[in-house]
Amino acid sequence: MIKNRDELEWIKRVRSGDRAAFARLVYPYRRRIYSLAYQKLNHAQEAEDIVQETFLRAYIHLHRFSCRHPFSTWIYRIATNLCIDRIRKKKAEVHLDAPLGREEGGCWYHFVASREKTPEEWLIDREQQWEVRRALRALPSNYRSVMLLRYIQQMPLSEIGEKLQMPVTTVKTRVHRGRKALVRRLASSV
The missing domain is CATH 1.10.10.10 (Winged helix-like DNA-binding domain superfamily/Winged helix DNA-binding domain)
Structure with a gap:
């Protein structure tokens, strides 16, 4: 259930066509969504894109939001799903086990940088x-x-x-x- 009565009021206003209320509704979440996206994608521009896409989807699909659950959970789920979709799209088309050309020898694993510290x-x-x-x-x-x-x-x-x-x-x-x-x-x- 939504704890913040202001959020509930803004959601009602947005559903009745008030666009300014939507800006007030999502503004407090912009930094946390950016942080979430940056942690998952490790790219500032893509994280900013995720914030924009999250707000766009939230606006378009606000009629689906159930006020029985926290708004924050719903909007973070949208952002997380967008990040997952972005990661899936970025997956390499080359298989790491695929052999390299005859000159190089070996496989693609030699070119993969470790993400471990x-x-x-x-x-x-x-x-x-x-x-x-x-x-x-x-x-x-x-x-x-x-x-x-x-x-x-x-x-x-x-x-x-x-x-x-x-x-x-x-x-x-x-x-x-x-x-x-x-x-x-x-x-x-x-």
């Missing part, structure tokens, strides 16, 4: 994660709780406000100040 990259990532966790633990509790909910659990500001029983403006302020404090702590550890 090197041990050095893996270690650097682990060290950076450890530094960020250490800096987060050192934040005052009022900033730490908001930062964890916002960036680790990726909760919207309104849900954080509900969970911590505080106004959204307070949440925004604490996120902003927490981010600044986190940057200072990370900069001082370098």
Whole structure:
């Protein structure tokens, strides 16, 4: 069920022909959909295309959306499906086991770059994660709780406000100040 009454109202307005309401409805999801698409496709332009296609499909098919489920789940499913379709279309037509020409010898596997991280990259990532966790633990509790909910659990500001029983403006302020404090702590550890 939709928790956000504004979303329900915007959906009703869009269904009655108000295009501006659609922009208000999808605007909060643009960054997360871009992030999702970028993680799956690893290409900025394609991720932007997925955001546009997601919003277009959501607009066209909004009449199919059931208000019994969260709107976010529905729109993320559209984006995920578009990413999957894009990946399928990009699959190579050449089989990696196919032999190369006589001069080259072997097969195509020799030309495939590994996507796995090197041990050095893996270690650097682990060290950076450890530094960020250490800096987060050192934040005052009022900033730490908001930062964890916002960036680790990726909760919207309104849900954080509900969970911590505080106004959204307070949440925004604490996120902003927490981010600044986190940057200072990370900069001082370098």
